[in-house]
Amino acid sequence: MAPATSTQPLVVLAGPTAVGKGTVAAYIRENYPEVWLSVSVTTRHPRPREVDGVHYHFISQEEFDRLDAEGGLLESAVVHGRASYGTPRQPVLDAIADGRLPLLEIDLQGARQVRQRMPDAHLVFLEPPSWEELVRRLVGRGTETEQERAIRLATAREELAAKSEFDRAIVNDDVRRAAEELVLWMRNPQRDES
Incomplete structure (x- = not known):
């Protein structure tokens, strides 16, 4: 496998709530060490089994607002009208400069901001097999x-x-399968998909 070069674009993984973005990202984290996964900041409380600094950096609203005001976030949003989420800017820029395969797992609002701020980024939409499956996954989490x-x-x-x-x-x-498809595409996003 050829190492990533500095020309690797930033890839953003987004999709609807409960589609499994975090699960796919966790699989990639465990199985594809060449992929650099950004760790977002959030003001929400950790869910069971979430680890600070691995899944998210859990911070106060005051700290979030300061970071955002200082330009330290590549994107930020209030999700579901409740908690703030954002992507620290500098680690992303460092990963790109180091020639890593950079991946952000964020929400739709954040993906749109990244598209505006980094037009060369590649946006990937993770979708459920069906609406019924999405509902089943959300209810099955039991966290809301x-x-x-x-x-x-x-x-x-x-x-x-x-x-x-x-x-x-x-x-x-x-x-x-979804993780493998994503990583394969990340390695060569210009490949003709027709």
């Missing part, structure tokens, strides 16, 4: 109240409609 699930599902319908804004779509019907 019924009211929070309703908000997330309403957001997911809007997010699914944004698929056409992306450079590529990958169906997450199997985590390993």
